[in-house]
Amino acid sequence: MTNKELTKLVTRLEAGEPLAAEFYARTGTARILGITGPPGVGKSSLIDRLIGEFRRQGRTVSVIAIDPTSPISGGALLGDRLRMQRHSEDDGVFIRSLATRHHQGGLTDATPQIIHALDAAGFNIVIVETVGTGQDEVEVAEVADTVAVILMPELGDEIQRAKSGLMEIADILVINKVDLMNAGTTGRDTIPSAEGKQWERPTIHASAKTGDGLASFCGAIEAHHGYLVRSGELARRRERAARAEVIRLLQSRMTASILRVLEIPRAQNILTDVAQRKLDPYDAVEQLSREIFGSQNRSS
């Protein structure tokens, strides 16, 4: 499949079309790398550097960047995403920004399907970039084999607090923009042994600007993959990803059922009664559940 064909396929998946089952059967070989962190820490610039490193190793790389820009006001291909355009002539690189539309959280509903498409298309590495403020931390961990959390030396109060949520999912921690730090505070990287059965999360000090630390970052990604395979954790993470994807699809289908039922006049009256405080929201849910599930399925 050419990158042009892949672009068309991804567009169809993004619009909600399911990936053909024969594609899914060909997935499972790509390494899925999640890159997340607060706004402004330089995730896109680091990914740009990573692409270069992986390409030098002869690996093909695709990137899905989940962009919080509203499609109404902006569109998804803006700002620092443009910096990656220098790879646009390279068939071994595929980059796609996804707008989050009205989905709440870090991923879009189509993200797992798009990962499968890139995997089936033969990319060695699939990078999923999300903005992690500590709220959507779970989501990227649901699809990735390896999660790298990117931070920078100086962050505000609120971001420092959000960090704790990000730390829980970090397999690798990268402190970017170390070029901004005082000399003497850099170079304290910790790299785990390539043989260990346990994973000790490494901290990498890097600079997307100078390229410092990029080799260590790639080494840590490689070491983590080795650990995933040796420990059996890879199979466990793939089961978790399958479970999360199926739950997400079931929820989408159920939400579609809810919205369909809310269009009927009886449901509209129920909502008006709730707004006017004539009916309690829980009573409304009880009545509407019967419409959606049928009476035998309502919880009580």
Add this chain to the structure above:
Amino acid sequence: MTNKELTKLVTRLEAGEPLAAEFYARTGTARILGITGPPGVGKSSLIDRLIGEFRRQGRTVSVIAIDPTSPISGGALLGDRLRMQRHSEDDGVFIRSLATRHHQGGLTDATPQIIHALDAAGFNIVIVETVGTGQDEVEVAEVADTVAVILMPELGDEIQRAKSGLMEIADILVINKVDLMNAGTTGRDTIPSAEGKQWERPTIHASAKTGDGLASFCGAIEAHHGYLVRSGELARRRERAARAEVIRLLQSRMTASILRVLEIPRAQNILTDVAQRKLDPYDAVEQLSREIFGSQNRSS
């Protein structure tokens, strides 16, 4: 109800207990003010100032701060929230931080219920503070009558992009930390007419540090309330809030059904087949939907 009793009630609601129907019947009089904006713009400090202004006007104020800190690593009462503690001796002020737990997005499931409890308890103003990175912008607008978006003069690339999502829901725009700006760039506030049938979003230049602009901010909140009442927009927003709350409750109930079904052995086998690429996620969803909805409800 004393603030101590209210604290206990909110804790029960946060744990998922429904608000008693007789409470709900007493709601609808409080003004619900959403305050959102990127991390680090000083939302909590501005709210602290707002509380002071409202109290001087003789109004009672409650604040629900939705905190992205993970409860596993932190808990919800940290950092700048502590600054509001000086109101802790005042019975006319009630402040509560909510952790977002595993919910994805700006609000927690219990937020609408807690707003109703504060409303029923007689608070004149209920402030809902969320961290708005442009992803969860819809959620605070779903519960609030008036949304104030807080920004600051200097923001990074990624936040600037996220702003576009926030702008769509801003009834009032506040540029905080103007004390950091050069002299001459402040004081360009726009305040809408108190009589207009249309709403022209005002821009307020404020400083939570010096108190500058706080009177203008309060004036804009007052003017927006007048507009909501005059235009009939208040009733429309309350209908939208009721709809959003009912949808959220229905989704929670459905997700509970999904998770219950996924525990049964047949469902576990289906998930394992998906993880091992023996079964397509869409086929899995088709099979599982029959378990959850019963065959008559599956979409096709």
